[in-house]
Amino acid sequence: MESISRISSLLETARDLTLEAARDASAAKKGTARPIPAQKLKALLDSRLERDVLEGLRRLVALTYTSQSISPYFTHALKTLSLPFPTVRKLVAHILIQLAPSHPDTALLAINTLQKSLSDSAPPLRSLALRTMSSIRVPAISQIVLLAIKRGVQDMSPYVRRAAALAIPKAYRLDPALEPELVEGLVRLLGDKQYFVAGAAVQAYAECWADRIDLLHPYYRKLVRQMVDMDEWGQLAFLKVMLGYCRRCFPRRTKRIRKGGAEKKGKGKDPDSFYDDEETREDQDEGDGGEGDFEEAIILDPDLDLLLRAAQPLLHNRSSAVIIAVTSCFLYLGTPTYLELAVGPLIALLRSPQDIQLVALHNIVQVCLIYPKPFVQYASHFLIRLSEPPAIRRSKLELLTLIFPHAPPHIAGLILAELAHFSASQDPTLVQEAVRAIGRCAQTSDEPTSRRCLHLLLDRVSSPDPLVVAESLQVVRQLIQRDPLSHTHTVVRLAKNLDSITNPQARASIIWLVGEFAAPEAEDGMAPDVLRILVRNFADESEQAKRQIVLLAAKVYLHYLNVQNATQKSARETEEDLNGSQKDEAADSDMETRSPPNIPIDESHPIVLLWQYVQLLARYDTSYDLRDRLRVYKSLLAIPTSTDLASLLLLAPKPVPQIPSPSESRRGYAIGSASLVVGDEVAAGGFRGYEPLPEWVREGEQPIATVRGEGGAGRYEVKKEVPASERLDRALEEERGTGRANGWREKTLDDWLAEDEEEEDEESDGSEETEEESSEEETEEESEEDEEDEGTDDESAALRPSA
């Protein structure tokens, strides 16, 4: 969404004029902020009048920003804290926070006053005091800060609790030894009923203990429900945390379903899901039948599904970062069905200001590399505007090529027309990128379309712009190399262009292509003829082209020799067969390798003559490089019957070039990371602090589902109506379950102990989470069922006979 300030600039037409006018006016106004002598400033600060003190502090703040030293006034400023004017405190807080690291001793003077205002009756002042105190980075006061946080955590006002949540990471940075106590406070705040507080707690959690997923278990569902109400920063932190949490807690389960059948999702709502699970297991037990009409579908854990469904409304959020975060959750946690929901909002990011657009495009490309299909309908959003900066154009071109193979004919036509238009543009980099994009389109699409792309490129070959020609030929060469057999005519057509193309590089490129793909036909092919014509103007060619002509001549001659040798050999073999001579194998091979040069080659054959002529031409050329090359070829081809080495060097099969999409190199980076945007510039492994996505936890290694309790009734708790009969059935089932010995499938003693400890912790926290104990005794199957209807958890617990 456009920011308000940008829109208001549209609404106010006379804005530019205002800018000028205001600048003139500002010159006059600056007089009021003229620096005053130090003595007078101190006097202002020492005054007992609110107005004077404020004025003094204001000047001090201005001084901190204009990076002048204000340390002489620091004590004076701190003294004003004791004045009964709350307005003063915010300014002093700023000065204190900015100066404390450099003047720890002086900063300590303020502690007393701050401690006093921690028990002020006004919550804003309490939270301000807490915020300020925790911002003083002096290790000596860590215990005092800890006390303040502990008090803040239990404060009645959500503002203070929020300040406490934000103070926790600061205290942790100050003194990591405080961890146990801080974690205790944080856990309590995570369970706070106010989304306002819980959001900040999640931010603190994400900052310091993002790997301790055990802290989150009890509040998982509660936080998921609160997410929609948190502010955007809380949402961002929560989604980021969830990415790691869910991959560690919910193993990827798949199920084979019939192709074309509607994918099952939203299992939490499905009354039959209990049985579905069993079916799944059966399906998996069946092993891989390998039938064609089955496909793998992802089954979402009900808790995971809860998160994904809760994230859906966030797609209408105005913050681009939130939309990317939701997308990454859908991409890395959810199913393609979910991801499709995010595609529209991603496209909507292209309306944002250019700075955000650029980053958004990088993320869109990344999603598009994995799921190109849903983006096809938005193809017209990716059309390029010449007014856009190059980085944006590059990403858009890439998107066009990515969706190209999936586009219906009319969109494919539009994309090709677009690329063709820009391949003839004046901007060299744009031309280069457009031509390469056409190449990528040709590479990924089917035969007729690919031919169309090639046709487009071949049209460009005769363009007057040398750059276009060179770039197109480069791509054409790559395309031909991928499939030389079907492109023999293309080479012929390119060869025909030799009489009109003047660009040396382009000529060299074409000659190389002829030598590579047309020469094998030896005498019947056109390569010797092309050579014949080229040789006539050899002296006028550029050096680049000359080199390729010499190479072409060598190749043509070599092919000729190979053919000659083969026919002679076969002739000899038939001869030998006819003679019926019984020579042993060794002698036979000996003969082959030695190949006595007793059979003279036909000196009058045109190809031999051509080769000799080229030798002469190049030998007297001015370029020593060319002469050197010729000498190499000459000695390689010196003995007409021994061509093995020459064939190895000159006719070696060339590796097929791949034209990867430019962003393939950053494919490994997760969306929503800075490494993705800066890409290749940073070393492998991403920018400092980049963490790759955790692997999915393996089946059976995940924490059991029951650790995720309700964690305090959320605001949006939905009680589900459950028929009494069903409830009774379930209660009976549970009874059976508890009766069964060793209901837990994979659970070691250590696990048990760990669980108990955790529970004790939580109990001592005074959290409302107590029904866990009883639910622990259920079997896993039953617990899964319980998650599916969270609302019935309590009822079933109540109905169950006490264990």
Place this chain on the structure above:
Amino acid sequence: MGTIDVVYIFDEHNTLLLSHHYHGSPPSAKVLLNTYLSHSSPRPSVLYVPSTHPPCILCSMVQDRLLFLTPLSHDMDPLIALEFLHRVADALEEFLGSPLLASRIETQYDVVAQLLGEMCDAGIMSVTEPNALRDLVDVGVGLMGKFLGGVGLPRYIPSSLEPQNNLSKMGLLTLFEFSASPSLSSAPGSSLSFKPPGSDTNQLAIPWRRANVRHTSNELYVDIVESVTAILAPSGRPLAARAHGTIVFTAKVSGVPDLILQLTTPGGRMNVAHTMQLPVFHPCVRLARWKEHPGELSFVPPDGRFVLAGYEVDLLGADYLTRAMHDPNYRSDLHLPVSIELNKSLGPDALDFEVKMSLDLSFVKVSSSSSTGLGAGLGRAKSAGLRPSTATSGTSAQPTLEEIVVSVPIPSGVRNFSEMKASRGEATYAPGDGTLEWRIYGKEASMLMNGVHSVSGGVVATLRCSVVGQPNVGEVEEPFAPPKEKWDYDEGGDDAYQAEAGSGKSTGKKSPSDEKLSRIAAKNAELMPSSASVSFQVKGWLPSGIKVEKLAIDMPKSKGIGAGVQPYKGVKYLAVSKGGVEIRC
């Protein structure tokens, strides 16, 4: 999630205006600025800076010519940092006034310090909602207050010492004062709040609305701005045309009003969901309501001005591309008030180009007068006190076209123009600037408009230019004439492009003079512009045809508004194109 270490703000001369340090030891402003400036404009918003120790990633944003920089020391989503910078800019503008000026920041460092301190706490983003900040930040009293009052900003007098206990009581009190003596407070539009947030309650009210809003004159304004972006093929056919809409809402209503804004389109109310694509909303909008009744926005607004929603409209229709592919003569129903045509390679040396402009506002009027939505809207509006907020010009009954700018990017090969003739307006080009601007100001535009009515949509203005290329360009001869010999390897035209090649041959046979001319033209083609873009502004018209049908206060749900209070309501429509309409050639 990552932290914001520091925020640097530079003024338009790239001198450091302020640096607010949050956390860690970030690289200095000087180093970052140098790296930033070393990249050529337009500079990417996210840059990798290897020269600092340790290397960092620099996020940058420019707003009102001020440059905002923040370095990232660890990997995090750069969008978070960029969004934060945008929020900072928005908050500064909200508190210091728009536009954001270096001098305004300089004179109110104390407000800026409080704002930046509240928005980010030791690197963790905190309160960024302008209304919540209003509650937390003291805009100066005393000298500063006087200064602010003079500038015309809402004055805000906090006095947190005042004991207040009950929200509803407070509301009543406000109400009583309001109805009893409306002339009590000073200027209209100023708001006074006597209570800091949360001083009496441990429950939060609404996070985006500040507590205890009180206004003497209750006003509601809706501004719908649609910015048009279109790409036209050389043939003049549109390839893509969209309008990016933004609904800006200004609420100056006491208490906690619950509002309903009903939008409609020419296709009727049911069509709204189809027309307004990919909407995004301010957190205050009730999404469920929108999904149930598209076009109905139900919300409790923040106090003051904010962006309520954003959306986009495809002006061509969903199936335009398919239809255009099948039927080359298919005309879209895209109407742009200004359309231009670019003809290049004219004149004896093919060094001239010509831009023709035609104006057409007829459809604007036709559509608005025939639209029942507007008629009904206006009718109801009159009874409810809904009047267009711009009384003088640009009403929806009489839309006006303002300031047309055609900008033509000029290739780098062009040295200067030997001739620039504009039949209307003025054309300017500074060598090295890279774009030719042809500007027609509002007055002239309206004169042209009047002319249009008689001619009915013909060409109203032309601009003809002759370019001067590099001096040596003309003399350079072909360095190497290729052999004229032709040969033929065609083995039957089984390939499509083989056949094409054959047909291409016939065009090659031209008379020598023709050939020379076309060669010159080809050479000078490099000097011809390849696109042009148009900027314009139409007041009182929206390309999408979206109208505000109803704006009402849901009285039963609202709190703190007097029974008889009827706020003044205003609606404004604006269509703009900031170089958004691009014509290729």
